[in-house]
Amino acid sequence: MISAIPCVNIDKKEDKVFLFKRKLSDICERAMRAGRRIDLKGCNYGETDGCCRFVARPTNYYYFLAGLVKSEGLTTILESGTHCGGSIMSMSRGIRSRHIAKSKIVTIDVTYKNDEGFRGYPHIMRLQGDAASDSVVEKVVGVFKRPLDLFYVDSAHEYGHTKKTIDLYSRRLRPKYIALDDIRLSGEMKRFWRELVDKFCDNAFDASEIVGRKKAGFGIIRWSEQTK
Numbered sequence: 001m002i003s004a005i006p007c008v009n010i011d012k013k014e015d016k017v018f019l020f021k022r023k024l025s026d027i028c029e030r031a032m033r034a035g036r037r038i039d040l041k042g043c044n045y046g047e048t049d050g051c052c053r054f055v056a057r058p059t060n061y062y063y064f065l066a067g068l069v070k071s072e073g074l075t076t077i078l079e080s081g082t083h084c085g086g087s088i089m090s091m092s093r094g095i096r097s098r099h100i101a102k103s104k105i106v107t108i109d110v111t112y113k114n115d116e117g118f119r120g121y122p123h124i125m126r127l128q129g130d131a132a133s134d135s136v137v138e139k140v141v142g143v144f145k146r147p148l149d150l151f152y153v154d155s156a157h158e159y160g161h162t163k164k165t166i167d168l169y170s171r172r173l174r175p176k177y178i179a180l181d182d183i184r185l186s187g188e189m190k191r192f193w194r195e196l197v198d199k200f201c202d203n204a205f206d207a208s209e210i211v212g213r214k215k216a217g218f219g220i221i222r223w224s225e226q227t228k
């Protein structure tokens, strides 16, 4: 169970109460607008299990992720669930040129696909293994010397593993944002998302409509605000 933290959506400073400056919905809309202007040529989804065996184009949420990175100026990014690399390559395209030197990007997967495609992205660190295993967590924590800007979770789409992965990395790396794919995919994912909304209130936003992912679902958590 996620521990119950009361929904406090105000920020107390010097006895004054401020409302959050920006709504998550506004941040997401801005991210999608920014993302549509980013060239994601070559950031293909790749192999699928569905009727279409190979998706040779970027998916909608790649534009959102790239736009979020760009519009929020994010530089430290962790992904659980690399697959062929389309999403992490898209996020890397969103990094502003003046931020590249200080950026750090890591992606984890139990598989190791698309070696050739990754040759153009030597700055992306790839780790092979179970994202929720102790050995992988320790390696990742050792790489990031400062809090994460973005943790994108798109690996085993089941309640237990998703919760464990988010808990493990958030506790150690205190991400500013967590993006979560497939929040409408199954009963387990819907349940997990409901728990996140109960815990994070206005700091959890179902961005599925904005991202263009109404069926599978896509959520954003402003983790750092809730846990200050």
Ligand SMILES: C[S@@+](CC[C@H](N)C(=O)[O-])C[C@H]1O[C@@H](n2cnc3c(N)ncnc32)[C@H](O)[C@@H]1O
Pocket: 045, 080, 081, 082, 083, 084, 085, 086, 087, 088, 108, 109, 110, 111, 129, 130, 131, 132, 154, 155, 156, 161
């Ligand atoms: C939906 S795909 C990721 C798609 C990719 N993020 C994208 O958007 O292009 C899910 C990936 O998670 C990986 N995966 C499944 N269980 C995992 C685990 N326990 N740890 C790390 N990766 C895992 C799978 O091998 C698969 O490549």
